Amino acid sequence: MTERNGLKAEVAGAGFAGLVAATTLAQQGWDVTLHERGEELRPLGAGIVLWNNSLEVLKAIGAYDSLLPHTMVPPFYETRIHNETMSLEDFDGLPWRTMTRKALHEALEEAARKAGVEILVNSEVVAADPSGTVTLASGEVRRADLVVGADGVTSNVRDSIGFEQERSRSKDGVTRLIVPRCKEELGGGDEWDNVIDFWNFEPRVLRVLYVPCNDDELYIALMAPIEDKEGSAVPINYEVWAESHPYLAPVLREAAKIENGRYDGYQTNVLKNWSNGKVVLVGDSAHAMCPALAQGAGTAMQNAYTMAMAVSKSHEDLPATLQAWETEEREITDRCQAKSAWYAETRNMSKGNQFTPE
Ligand code: FAD
Ligand code: 5PR
Numbered sequence: 001m002t003e004r005n006g007l008k009a010e011v012a013g014a015g016f017a018g019l020v021a022a023t024t025l026a027q028q029g030w031d032v033t034l035h036e037r038g039e040e041l042r043p044l045g046a047g048i049v050l051w052n053n054s055l056e057v058l059k060a061i062g063a064y065d066s067l068l069p070h071t072m073v074p075p076f077y078e079t080r081i082h083n084e085t086m087s088l089e090d091f092d093g094l095p096w097r098t099m100t101r102k103a104l105h106e107a108l109e110e111a112a113r114k115a116g117v118e119i120l121v122n123s124e125v126v127a128a129d130p131s132g133t134v135t136l137a138s139g140e141v142r143r144a145d146l147v148v149g150a151d152g153v154t155s156n157v158r159d160s161i162g163f164e165q166e167r168s169r170s171k172d173g174v175t176r177l178i179v180p181r182c183k184e185e186l187g188g189g190d191e192w193d194n195v196i197d198f199w200n201f202e203p204r205v206l207r208v209l210y211v212p213c214n215d216d217e218l219y220i221a222l223m224a225p226i227e228d229k230e231g232s233a234v235p236i237n238y239e240v241w242a243e244s245h246p247y248l249a250p251v252l253r254e255a256a257k258i259e260n261g262r263y264d265g266y267q268t269n270v271l272k273n274w275s276n277g278k279v280v281l282v283g284d285s286a287h288a289m290c291p292a293l294a295q296g297a298g299t300a301m302q303n304a305y306t307m308a309m310a311v312s313k314s315h316e317d318l319p320a321t322l323q324a325w326e327t328e329e330r331e332i333t334d335r336c337q338a339k340s341a342w343y344a345e346t347r348n349m350s351k352g353n354q355f356t357p358e
Helices: 016-027 052-060 064-070 101-115 156-161 238-244 246-256 296-313 318-346
Strands: 008-012 031-035 047-051 077-081 084-089 096-100 118-120 125-129 133-136 141-143 146-149 165-180 195-200 206-212 217-225 263-271 279-281
Touching (some): 008 016, 008 125, 016 031, 016 101, 016 146, 016 296, 047 296, 052 064, 096 101, 096 217, 101 118, 125 146, 146 296, 165 246, 165 318, 206 238, 217 246, 238 246, 296 318
Parallel strands (some): 008 031, 008 146, 031 118, 146 279
Antiparallel strands (some): 047 096, 077 084, 133 141, 165 217, 165 263, 195 206
């Protein structure tokens, strides 16, 4: 049993950032309440790629072993333009894994419950104050030693305090879906175990990111410009997509059956500061980014973990500790955000992944 430290934390939002922050704080002795405005804990989106940073966080909080059987390491990350291979990478042994968001969310929820986090659903945080209070939609006001705003890109915690920020939106968006692997129907070869990023530019920009998550489930992200009404329609327009990517017909046929999908644009928010007094923002509330480097959740989990460890080591002057933590983490997160925005703007991911050395 962890020794309790007598400190209370209120965490807004049970996404990847909130679950990691809440679990780490509870494991370090805090009394933690996690508020989720939804009626149950569940992830948005479909599949996900994680790299070394978030995999290390999962190990540190004890969520890795239960997740591992539900994940996969594809042999290669392949990039094609008009179905011609541009690059085939194994990242020189750098750890990475693919999985469904559901599997990741379940492993994190299990870790949070094991750590003793109190999880409240149907509990929306409408505002926070730097002195250390949160106000719930019910009108209840709660006081804490630390308030964590992990309430995503539309954060009430952030907006009620008025953190200064710059925001920009992307010109493309994606429909993200989980479909059956269809490996035999696709031709059965080993190439279908790879991540394959299929880019087509002519006669129109339509891209399919193909990500096997395990033996049965495949994550596909169908990217089309926001202005392309047919390409961004949901359910997907089978004729349009199959004409562009005929070799993916079995997968696209499955995708077209899914009626409750969503086409999402992406945005980049750069905040001047991530904390104010006893309130700290982690994850998309602080640094939403384009998905090109697949590091939105990665940096969210990394920063949630390092923040929770920092405030647990030293709780004398919490606002100063939060500022020192931000100085440590800021550079790499800013770099990820800027590079992801550049890839989204230039569509240069089509030339293959050029970021391994970084
Ligand atoms: P969220 O996941 O948005 O979670 C916020 C939670 O808070 C939700 O549960 C929400 O219901 C709840 N909430 C919101 N408001 C309130 C409130 N007021 N009170 C209480 N609860 C509230 N990242 C990767 O690392 N790898 C990838 O492969 C990857 N692929 C991506 C693909 C696409 C197309 C996109 C758009 C993003 C991708 N990302 C990826 C980024 C990743 O999805 C996000 O960065 C990550 O989910 C952010 O986590 P979060 O916990 O900060 O926010
Ligand atoms: N990587 C992943 C992803 O879901 C997207 C991108 C890169 C895992 C979104 O389709 O480049 O947009 C990307």
